[in-house]
Each structure stands twice: as structure tokens, then as C-alpha cells.
Amino acid sequence: xxxxxxxxxITAVVFVIIGMAWGIFMAITGxxxxxxxxxxxxxxxxxxxxxxxxxxxxxxxxxxxRLATIHYAVATLxxxxxxxxxxxxxxxxxxxxxxxxxxxxxxxMLVFLWIVISTRGKTA
Ligand code: HEM
Ligand code: HEM
Numbered sequence: 667x668x669x670x671x672x673x674x675x676i677t678a679v680v681f682v683i684i685g686m687a688w689g690i691f692m693a694i695t696g697x698x699x700x701x702x703x704x705x706x707x708x709x710x711x712x713x714x715x716x717x718x719x720x721x722x723x724x725x726x727x728x729x730x731x732r733l734a735t736i737h738y739a740v741a742t743l744x745x746x747x748x749x750x751x752x753x754x755x756x757x758x759x760x761x762x763x764x765x766x767x768x769x770x771x772x773x774x775m776l777v778f779l780w781i782v783i784s785t786r787g788k789t790a
Contacts, residue, residue: 678715
């Protein structure tokens with residue numbers, strides 16, 4: 667595995683290690699206030715990013731475009747904003763960061779939609 671697929675996977679694995687450690691911390695302390703932030707770190711940061719990585723591995727041509735690098739940057743930044751954003755929402759500290767992260771996260775999926783459409787029929 668290399669290129670875009672590798673970067674999506676390595677980033678997803680780092681996110682889930684942090685997410686799992688956070689889950690264990692919540693379980694130990696019994697404080698589940700930030701469960702939604704933990705959930706989205708794992709579900710967007712790990713599951714969604716790893717699925718992107720699977721696609722780029724299955725369709726190497728998709729990972730060679732400049733758009734794939736932009737996709738990686740937007741998706742990663744989305745997670746990095748939405749997760750602390752949800753923490754802030756749960757602490758009543760404002761919704762701005764969560765909104766910015768949400769927009770980037772859906773934008774990354776729209777970019778991915780275009781990548782999937784434009785690489786139709788291409789395989790390894
Ligand atoms: C070491 C691994 C993990 C631990 C110890 C852990 C622990 C927890 C804890 C304590 C909660 C709060 C439960 C509650 O308040 O009802 C939670 C919620 C949640 N976790 Fe994890 N978690 C882990 C990994 C994961 C992974 C890998 C995912 C997804 C791929 C995930 C998805 C979720 C979701 C979606 C919720 C929210 C459930 C809800 O709101 O009903 N967790 N987790
Ligand atoms: C732009 C991206 C997303 C936004 C803005 C978003 C927003 C939300 C919101 C507002 C809730 C309700 C939280 C609460 O009641 O405390 C929620 C819950 C949930 N979302 Fe998302 N979501 C996004 C992406 C995803 C994705 C990609 C997945 C799965 C792959 C997912 C899985 C879940 C699950 C399982 C819950 C229920 C668990 C919980 O309450 O924490 N979400 N989401």
C-alpha cells in the first residue's frame with residue numbers, strides 16, 4: 667500500500683488509537699459527556715477515512731490525481747475540526763468549530779463522490 671491509500675490508512679489508524687484511548691478513559695472515569703465526540707472521531711476519523719483508503723488501494727489511478735491530495739487534506743482537516751468542535755458544543759462553548767468541521771467533512775465526501783464517478787471502470 668502506498669500513496670494516497672497509505673496516507674488515509676495511517677491517519678485513520680492514528681485517529682482510532684486516540685479514539686480508543688479516549689473510550690477507555692471515559693469507561694474508567696464514568697464520564698461519558700464526550701461520547702459523541704469520541705463516536706465521530708472513530709466513525710469519521712477511522713471508519714470513513716479507512717474506507718477512503720480502501721478505495722484508493724483498489725483504484726490506484728484515483729490516488730494519482732491532485733484532487734486526491736486535496737481530498738486527503740480536506741478530510742483530515744475536517745476530523746481535526748469537527749471532533750474538538752463537538753467537545754466545545756457539549757461544553758456549551760460555541761458551535762463555530764463544529765460547523766466548520768461539518769462543512770469540511772461533507773465537502774470531503776462530495777470530492778470523493780466526484781473521484782468515484784470520474785474513475786468509473788478503472789481498476790488495478
Ligand atoms: C477501546 C475501544 C473503545 C472503548 C473503550 C469505547 C468506549 C466507549 C464509551 C465508554 C462510550 C460511552 C457509552 C455511553 O455513554 O453510552 C462510547 C460511545 C460510543 N463509541 Fe466507543 N469505545 C471504543 C471504540 C469505539 C470504536 C472503534 C467506535 C467506532 C468505530 C466507537 C463508537 C462509539 C459510538 C458510536 C458511541 C456512541 C454511542 C451512543 O451515543 O449511543 N467506539 N464508547
Ligand atoms: C458532517 C458529518 C457529520 C455530522 C455533522 C454529524 C452530526 C451528528 C449529530 C448532530 C448527532 C447527534 C448527536 C447527539 O445527539 O448528541 C450525530 C449522531 C451520530 N452520528 Fe453523526 N454526523 C456526521 C457524520 C457521521 C458519520 C460519517 C457517521 C458514521 C460513519 C456518523 C454516525 C453517528 C452516530 C452513530 C450517531 C449516534 C451516536 C451519538 O449520539 O454520538 N455521523 N451525528
